[in-house]
Amino acid sequence: MARKKIALIGSGMIGGTLAHLAAKKEMGDIVLFDIAEGMPQGKALDLSQCGPIEGFDAKITGSNDYADIAGADVVIVTAGVPRKPGMSRDDLLGINLKVMKAVGEGIKNNCPDAFVICITNPLDAMVWALREFSGLPHNKVVGMAGVLDSARFATFLAWEFDVSVKDVNAFVLGGHGDTMVPVTSYTTINGIPVNDFAKIKGVSESRIDEIVDRTRKGGGEIVGLLGNGSAYYAPATSAIAMAEAYLGDQKRILPCASYVEGKYGLDGLYVGVPTMIGAGGTEEVIEIELSDEEKSNLKVSTDAVEELLEACKGLDSSLA
Numbered sequence: 001m002a003r004k005k006i007a008l009i010g011s012g013m014i015g016g017t018l019a020h021l022a023a024k025k026e027m028g029d030i031v032l033f034d035i036a037e038g039m040p041q042g043k044a045l046d047l048s049q050c051g052p053i054e055g056f057d058a059k060i061t062g063s064n065d066y067a068d069i070a071g072a073d074v075v076i077v078t079a080g081v082p083r084k085p086g087m088s089r090d091d092l093l094g095i096n097l098k099v100m101k102a103v104g105e106g107i108k109n110n111c112p113d114a115f116v117i118c119i120t121n122p123l124d125a126m127v128w129a130l131r132e133f134s135g136l137p138h139n140k141v142v143g144m145a146g147v148l149d150s151a152r153f154a155t156f157l158a159w160e161f162d163v164s165v166k167d168v169n170a171f172v173l174g175g176h177g178d179t180m181v182p183v184t185s186y187t188t189i190n191g192i193p194v195n196d197f198a199k200i201k202g203v204s205e206s207r208i209d210e211i212v213d214r215t216r217k218g219g220g221e222i223v224g225l226l227g228n229g230s231a232y233y234a235p236a237t238s239a240i241a242m243a244e245a246y247l248g249d250q251k252r253i254l255p256c257a258s259y260v261e262g263k264y265g266l267d268g269l270y271v272g273v274p275t276m277i278g279a280g281g282t283e284e285v286i287e288i289e290l291s292d293e294e295k296s297n298l299k300v301s302t303d304a305v306e307e308l309l310e311a312c313k314g315l316d317s318s319l320a
């Protein structure tokens with residue numbers, strides 16, 4: 001059986017980390033694509049030389065030519081620019097929208113059967129635009145944000161309670177911005193609802209609120225500390241989990257920016273919702289019961305996403 005082909009569009013900080021993880025896991029052969037000349041080729045060479053040490057056979061190549069992504073099974077898109085300190089994700093809209101247009105056309109012309117995972121920010125708007133530009137079916141184009149945001153929430157809760165991260169099942173819905181919705185009612189410590197666990201451990205409600213707030217601002221905290229660029233290890237790890245769910249037909253239920261038609265009272269936009277990923281791509285959006293407060297928080301978050309879609313349509317008339 002031929003090996004799978006993974007195309008990484010954007011070979012910067014996340015792209016390079018994705019290539020390393022995908023190679024170590026032998027997910028398939030890897031093409032690092034970027035507009036920067038020499039850079040993806042250099043990273044591919046460097047990463048290939050990890051092979052003898054780590055014992056992987058994955059072929060890693062670098063390219064500036066979309067023809068080299070032909071026939072890719074999975075495409076992970078990080079092309080564009082990341083935030084600098086003081087910038088919001090939305091400040092990236094104008095530049096990254098143009099990038100999505102070029103990337104969408106590259107995918108359409110070379111690997112229209114791929115499962116495409118978008119990471120470029122502002123995530124919910126960029127995955128929508130990438131889908132529009134590529135013309136792929138909605139179930140084959142998805143955004144990565146919820147897996148990362150939920151992992152951030154889980155990390156902070158595990159630290160607070162001094163328990164293993166393996167036992168924390170945290171859940172974040174909505175758009176990938178400061179209005180995202182960490183859903184405490186579906187967050188458990190190995191099945192024990194987080195608010196009950198907090199009572200057992202003597203952790204106050206206001207402390208849980210602080211953790212929710214830190215989760216919402218988790219990306220900005222890292223941007224501020226790095227001083228140049230944004231998080232890349234955990235974003236790459238999150239997208240790899242989604243790619244594995246697709247390639248292995250795992251039917252995992254992961255919070256993803258998926259296309260929502262009807263559920264949650266939403267229609268025609270991408271936003272973070274629990275999603276089953278298997279060989280059919282995003283096979284199902286799962287609609288869960290939310291409290292009134294969670295519903296109104298989700299509304300604030302989706303309104304913010306809708307505003308960004310309007311801004312995209314204003315910037316590129318082909319999207320209107």
Ligand code: A3D
Nearest residue numbers: 010012013014034035078079080081082119120121123235
């Ligand atoms: P960076 O290291 O700058 O890599 C981006 C790469 O994209 C660079 O190598 C550029 O040369 C390349 N590029 C620019 N334009 C094009 C183009 N037209 N075609 C192909 N390649 C191009 O950034 P990064 O890897 O740190 O971050 C990439 C994106 O992910 C940014 O938009 C971040 O904001 C975003 N991001 C999202 C999350 C989410 O959770 C959604 C988390 C972290 C970062």
